[in-house]
Amino acid sequence: MTNDPLNLEEAGEWAGLWWLQDDPDETVPGVLRYDADGGLSLALIGAFEDRIMSNPRPGVTSYHEGTRTWDVIHGAADQREITLLGNVPNSSRRTFGARVASPDKQTITATVAIIGAHVSGDTDPAFVMAEVSVEDLGLWAATSVFEGLVGAPDGRIDGTGRISVKPVEAQSVVVGDTEYRLVHTHTLPYFDQRKGGAVGRMKDTVSICVAPAEPFSLSAALHEASLVQDLISVATHRAAGVLWLRLEVAGSESHLPDGLTLPRRRADVLYSPAALGKHEAKVVDRHRVFFTCDSLPFEEVLPRWCQAHDALQAATNMILGLRYAPARFVESNLLTAVGAAEVLHRNLRIDKKPFPKAEFTAMRDAMLDQIPEEHRDRFKGVIRNDPTLRDRLYALAARPDQKAIAQLVPDVDHWAKRTTRARNDLAHEGRTPNHSIEELFTIVEVTTAVVILNVLHELGLSAERQREIVRDHPTLRYTAGLAREWLVASEPD
Incomplete structure (x- = not known):
């Protein structure tokens, strides 16, 4: 589904036009590629100027050692705005003076890609909500939209049964000026018809939405994603990988002629978290989980974790x-x-402290009085009331x-x-x-x-x-x- 978040474990490709933030009129065609192992790579048909140059006097250009880097590159691909952050040229091939005229080529590696928004940097307060999903979040939440029933009249299974869906109300808590919501999102039922049979499918996805009172930056969003990731890691006693991170863009609301307001535009973040989530990995054994929202409710543990996280x-x-x-x-x-x-x-x-401050100071000064003056600083650094x-x-x-x-x-x-x-x-x-x-x-x-x-x-x-x-x-x-x-x-x- 095109509305699904971009999973960090899945590869993607975007062909479009790209330009430097401070030179939007000079566009270069190219393809952005992402995969979990190789990260983000932008292959340009053409090139941004990556040589470091100076003009010591009119008509003279000097070229210096090293290459330029770019904090921000903007692009437009697949009808979406794209921002690349932390960009470094990996290779550049220039064809000036070649026997056969052909375009330059350049490959650039990026640290972060925001698919769906143009921002001026990682501190630009361009977003109003972050939504993150990590491994085992559904297990930790201890809730599900699904209920299953197996028919067994008179204690014998008769082959009947049903799977039903009942929406789960979001749990919410406000910490400081930030709201955290534990949310379930489920798909409509559909049937996957195969030559060997048919499979009925629905999917329940659990995520945490983070909504500060004021617009916030990518850096703040990454911090919140890390905070959620660390909480689930502690609760499950295993490295909980980030599955996806999605942001809502500030000021992107639109209104229909009848007055209804359409949702804000969403932007997906591609980056390398401390641990990468695997959608198809097996859920951790319940016996190895330290706590879930059953034993420590969401509205209690989130404020405590935010306070104690650092x-x-x-x-x-x-x-x-x-x-x-x-x-x-x-x-x-x-x-x-x-x-x-x-x-x-x-x-x-x-x-x-082992000793009251005044008592310790008196003892230390008495000891230092016995030490030759040229050695006192050394001894003073060793004697501590820890x-x-x-x-x-x-x-x-x-x-x-x-x-x-x-x-x-x-x-x-x-x-x-x-x-x-x-x-x-x-x-x-x-x-x-x-x-x-x-x-x-x-x-x-x-x-x-x-x-x-x-x-x-x-x-x-x-x-x-x-x-x-x-x-x-x-x-x-x-x-x-x-x-x-x-x-x-x-x-x-």
Whole structure:
């Protein structure tokens, strides 16, 4: 359907005319091509001037090393306006002086394409709504327009049944001056007639619409898409790829003679998100999902996620990296897991200084008085009133539901001590002679799980659901077993 969004995993091609934003009268024919692997490439029959030139004096042109780039290229193809951003010439072939006259050729790579609008740059407030769909969004929403019924009179299936559709009302919440809506869009039924049979089809698509009070830019839209993508990644504990991103163009409303207003013009965004969605990939196993809108309603989790996103993003990215792109060596994974814990502790701003500020200042000044003046700056930079890694681990373990933590880490003190020693040995000596590979692996898994529980706690997941996750989620249940085997003190440290 021509009204469908452009999927980021599907290839596309647009033949048309192209021009530089500051020179709209000089158009060049060419073809824009997009595919998920190769990105965006514009092949021109002709060329934009990409040489860097200067005129030191009248009648003299100097050519300099390097090539020009263009922030914005506009185009018109398939009856749609197109904007290309972040453009770099990849190759240029000029035929001046050739034996047979033929046009120049030039290939340009672009970072982003907006199919359906001309904008002046990624900060141009040209849009009024962004709509994004990511993998597993329908599973997370925990709603569907479909209902199925199998006929079974007297308890025996008789071959009858039906699939019915009941529209789902959009869920909405306002955060600051921005409205977020969880929306279902379904197609009308149709029959796909094949030589070997017929298939009846309908499709339910789930998306999140983001509508700020004032027009916003492409950069803001990409930020909102990332915010949604990160939320679903946390909820499903897997990299949730972006399927498509569509924008509504400000000021594009039109009116019919009878006074009815037609919808705004829509523009599709082609770019390379952190993870690319696959439409036909299997849905994640429900047992591996941390929460859905059933356990944490949409109108509650969105405001919390918007508030906590910046503080949680670095830690969650590191944890997802461990989950889906782990390093080959356990030592590297150890540094990542412990780093995620430290980053999360700092960003949550729960630091408790070891000493009162006045007391610490007095102690530090007394120590510095004993240091030769030429070395004081060096020592002053070393003496800090910051919590240790062990302090941070204790603090993180104290935040989620304590029964969930007790299931996951039966000996918090031993875990904190062994994790601290492993990280310090690796950081200072480059090796961990006091830990077995099995213990190091367990430390990585347990520390990762503690960070996850803290993120879920910060989002407001109930104590009961935290306990269920530790008990039932395959990964955390396995981690709890490792902790009982490898991270319980057999004798006092």
